[in-house]
Amino acid sequence: MSLDHHTLEIPANLQDLLITKSEAIYRNVRSSYMKVGTPELIFMATSTADVANVVQYVAKLKKTDEHLAFSIRSGGHGMSGSSTNQGGVVLDLSKMRTVELIDREKKLVRVQAGADWGTVAKALAPEDLIISSGNFGDVGVGGLAASGGIGYFTRSHGLTIDHIKAVVLVTADGTVHTVDATHEPDLFWAIRGAGSQLGVITEFVFEATHLQSDTKDAAVIYQRLTYTTDDVAQFVTDWGKWATAAPREMTSFLMIQKAGVGSFNISASNVWSTTDTVKATPVLEKAAAIAPLIEHNATITPYPTIIPHPQSEHGGQQRIQIWNGLIDKADQQLGEAIAEAFKNPLTLVMELRSIGGAMNDVAVEETAWAARYQEAFVSVWMMPGEETEQTKAFAPIEKLSTGVYGAYSSNTSLAMADKAWPGQTGERLRQLIARYDPQRLFNQGIHL
Ligand SMILES: Cc1cc2nc3c(=O)[nH]c(=O)nc-3n(C[C@H](O)[C@H](O)[C@H](O)COP(=O)(O)OP(=O)(O)OC[C@H]3O[C@@H](n4cnc5c(N)ncnc54)[C@H](O)[C@@H]3O)c2cc1C
Structure with missing residues (x-):
């Protein structure tokens, strides 16, 4: 069911925030990166009070239209x-x-949800600080930090959610909560991994990490390699041995793609989280020996230079479908599963990341992110198509996966959600959702 804004009474306190279809600017804000949208009403909030007013208004609309879609965008x-x-x-x-x-001494950084990670990295580098986040600068702080955050510092410094000290959260009744370890600890537990199911987070306080780089500009050692191989299963097996044996300063990110019949090109972006070349060099040398190389270089570079930040407009330009799995062991079985998944014509690219390390120091029950023992993260990038066909393409990875990164999934089925928030994590989350959002205002995207 859809709304007609001509027949709606927009409250006075929301009129300045509203963009409707008749305005030229509508085309710039209607779509996201992955989807063309035709929403009836778009509210551009400038404060937590605006967010609370919009939430109250939509909660009222939803009472007469339970199917009303309400999307939050950062x-x-x-x-x-x-x-x-x-x-x-x-x-x-x-x-x-x-x-x-x-707070410079405590390294506390206040970040509003609508900022993006490229901006955060650039703002913090002059202080020699970073916040462990994702690899792409245009990704929003809100969506990523409400859900997980896997990137170049995952093994050295953990997930993004592991650095949240407090948030300001607007729940479904429009109430503003300032939440931290001692104030509303249940909500503080839930927003670290399942924030988007509890409300709208308007700002975060993160504890940043001081890199203590020689150059004092948040520098890291960045190794780029392109491998070629005819045996992707063996490559993954060898990479897994190297990646899991490497000290936790090292986090590795692979993009694997077909380069012809039976042959693959694999680009690796390896980040060593300090500028200690003496300790890093033997590890980088081992990475270079995994398979024949097409290209290879390693530099010391400020962190913001390695995360692309094109700040592109959104027009639903990215149509691929991405499904993912968190995998216990980066071993031969995983190599064989990746080789198998590539036999399906829908599979375009596969992403393989080393995880674990600091991320797995956090106990399962401490946050709403339950996956605290796996070694690898795999995502399969597929052509758009029928879900049944995608299910077949993803099946080899599905068999091995013991967890799912919810916000990294184009598949929003309940089966995926149950894997993202399994067992007791899911139980606890369901109880909190029933308490804070009985009307299910926040049911867009993957959710329980
Ligand atoms: C090109 C690309 C690269 C990526 N790389 C990485 C990566 O390296 N590491 C990684 O961990 N993830 C990565 N992601 C996944 C990304 O973290 C998630 O898709 C995230 O949800 C995007 O956040 P956003 O604010 O940009 O999204 P939006 O599209 O604005 O929001 C997505 C969903 O998040 C929720 N949400 C958004 N804002 C809020 C808020 N303020 N409060 C509560 N809920 C909110 C809502 O449910 C919303 O529908 C990548 C995604 C893309 C498209």
Whole structure:
């Protein structure tokens, strides 16, 4: 069911925030990166109070239309395209983009949800600080930090959610909560891994990490390699041995693609989280010996230079479907599963990341991210198509996966959600959702 804004009474306190279809700017904000949208109403919030007012308004609308779609958008890079919709309401936070170091000694950084990670990295580098986040600068702080955050510092410094000290959260009744380890600890547990199911987070306080790099600009050692191989299973097996034996300063990110019949090109981006070349060099040399190389270089470089930040407009330009699995062991079985998945014509690219290390130091029950023992993260990038066909293409990875990164999935089925928030994590989350959002206002994207 869709809304017609001509027949709706928009409250006075929301009129300045509203963009409707008749305005030229509508085309710039209707879509996300992964989906073309035709929402009826778009509200551009500039403050937590605006967010609370929009939430209250939409909660009222939802009482007469339970199917009303309500999308929350921060950076617009949600994998399932859930930050836009057809005929519903979008609450856009992209104007809320402050990044502020509020306590240098404690390394506390206040970041509004509408900022993106490229901006955060650039703002913090002069202080020699980083926040462990993703690899792409246009991704929004809101969607990523509400859900996980896997990137170049995962093994050295953990997930993004592991660095959250407090958030400001607007729940479904429009109440503003300032949540931390001692204030509303249940909500603090839930927002670290399942934030988007509890409400709208308008700002985060993160504890950043001091890199203590020689050059004092958040520098890391960045190794880029392109391998070629005819035996992708063996390559993954050898990479897995190297990646899991490497000290936790090293996090590796692979993009694997076909380069002809039976042959593959694999690009690796390896990040060593300090500038200690003496300790890093033998590890980088071993990486270079895994398979024949097409190219190879390694440099010391400020962290912001290695995360692309094109700040592109969104027009639903990315149509591929991405499904993922968290995998216990980066071993031969995984290599064989990846080789098998590539036999399906829908599979275009596979991404393989080393995880674990600091990420697995956190106990399962401490946050709503339950996957704290796996060694590898795999995502399969597929052509758009029938879900049954995609299920077949993903099957070899599905068999091995013991977890799912919810926000990294274009597949929003309940089966995926149950794997993202399994067992007791899921139980606890369901109880909190029933308490804070009985009307299910926040049911876009992957959710229980
Ligand atoms: C090109 C690309 C590269 C990526 N790389 C990485 C990576 O390296 N590492 C990684 O961990 N992830 C990565 N991701 C996944 C990304 O973290 C998630 O898709 C994330 O949800 C995007 O956040 P966003 O704010 O840009 O998304 P949006 O599209 O704005 O939002 C997506 C969903 O997140 C929720 N949400 C958004 N804002 C809020 C908020 N303020 N409060 C509560 N819920 C909110 C809503 O459910 C919303 O529908 C990548 C995605 C893309 C498209």
